[in-house]
Amino acid sequence: MTAIWFILALMTGAAVLALLWPMSRRPVPVAAQAVVLATETGFYEDQLREIERDAARGLLAPSEAEAARAEAARRLLRASRGAAGDAPAVGEPTLRHRRAASAFALSTVPLLALLVYGLFGSPDLPGQPQAARVAAARGEAGxxxxxxxxxxxHLARSPDDGRxxxxxxxxxxxxxRTDDAVKAYESALxxxxxxxxxxSDYGEAVVTAGDGVVSDKARAAFEKALGLDPKAVKARFYLARAAEQDGDRTLARTRYAEIEATSPPDAPWLPAVRNSLARLDGRTPPAGPPGLSEEQASAVRGMVEGLxxxxxxxxxxxxxxxxxxxxxAVMGDRPRAQDALARARAALGADPARLAPVEDVARDVGLVP
Structure with missing residues (x-):
């Protein structure tokens, strides 16, 4: 860190010196400038006279003489303007003031910049490459x-890596990516x-991919999980949800109550269980499909509305x-479920064969007897 500050100080000093050096040189006195200009003017006047003599003796063609006169006249005119003193000379006191002001500005600005950076900057922080800054800006999603x-x-190279x-x-x-999650769990199993x-995790992925519906595939996974561990809470919860989905409210309530009774007071799944019991008892239902986190419930609601x-x-x-x-129906929004059923009947017409899958679902969820 000390070395870099020393290098920066040297660079700043070199830049200031490069700017101050030309101003430290004393200007050519006005009298000396007049002598130089007078000598230059006399030279061009002599050149014009020499051109006239050569033209008179026939040493220069008329066109050559004319061109030489024009060139010498232009140079004489330029020298005469300089000798006339079009730009006023700068007095020594004024010049000293300008030098002092320039020196003060050039030396103060770098010092002021270093002072401000020392007070408000972070000179002790290590440098961060651009790639690292870009990666940090992308955040957790990246x-x-x-x-x-x-x-x-890795899995493309080693597809048999179950872990x-x-x-x-x-x-x-x-x-x-719920469909990909289902396939990944199938590979792991x-x-x-x-x-x-x-x-249980596989069944939950199937439920999430099915917009919160406990399908036959998910139900089979949960039942198999309970066969291996009768205390598996996730499997018990979703099987209770399956009973509710089937319209067996009594069985669903019994299963939810058993989970509540056998769970620790601080169990993370208790809010979802109690929300389900509240819905079965006619109290305020939850905002989304039960058994899912708020993030998952929001994703499910978005997919259902998109459908x-x-x-x-x-x-x-x-x-x-x-x-x-x-x-x-699974989300507990019976008015919208009834509306969807009515729209399905209108869209599919009066053909019983086409309406059969929809009517079966309506009976399963208790919308029709």
Whole structure:
């Protein structure tokens, strides 16, 4: 650090000296300038007379003589203007004042800059390369994207690394790549084998990818997880949610109550369980699908609303309409689920075969008897 400050001081001193040196030179006296200009004027006058003599003796052609006269006359005129003193000479006191002011400015500005930087800057901080600054500006999102890219590159070379798939799956879920998360968990289960935690995480990814609906695939994973560990809370919760989704409110409430009764008071899943019980008891429902974090619930709501807009603008298959009806029912928004059912019936027409998937969903979620 001391060496760099010494180098900077030398550079500043050299720059100031380069600017002050020309001003330290004493100007040519006015009298000496007059002598030089008078000598130069006399030279060009003699040159004009010499051109006239050579032209008279025939040593110069008329055109050559004319050109020589014009050139000598131009030089004589320029020298005469200098001799006339068009620019006033600078007096010695004024010149001294200008030098003093320039020297003061050139020496004070660098010192002032160093003083301000010392007071308000951070001279003790280490330097940071541009690449590091750019990476820091990108923040956590850039770090996460880079981590995903590195893991993906590793798995492209080593697709049988089950641990790598297990690490990547929740990252996919966090960034909203739910289908990729499901595939990553499937690879981890295939390579590492079944555990209650791994099956529960896989089932949760399937639920998230299905807009919060506990599908048959997810239900099978949760039931298998409970077979390995009857106390697996995540699997118990989603199976309670599956019972609610099927319209069996009594079974759903029993399962939620069992989870609440056997959980520690500070268990992180208790708010979701109590929200589900509140909804079953007719109290204020949660803002999004139960069992998901706020980030996941927000992502699910966005996907459901996107599906709703697409079906309203472009239409869709009976399965997609059924998916929308089920999603709103799972979210606890029965008015919108009823509205989606009515719009599906209008869009699909009176054909019972086309309406069957939607009507089945409506019965499953309790919208129709």
């Amino acid at each position: 770090d996460l994207a880079g981590a995903v890219a590195r893991i993906e590159a 790598g798939w297990e690490v990547l799956a929740p990252v996919y879920l966090r960034v909203g 295939r390579l590492l084998g079944d555990t209650a935690a791994r099956l 709703d807009r697409r079906l309203a603008d472009q239409g869709g298959s009976p399965e997609e309409w059924g998916r929308l009806v089920r999603a709103y």
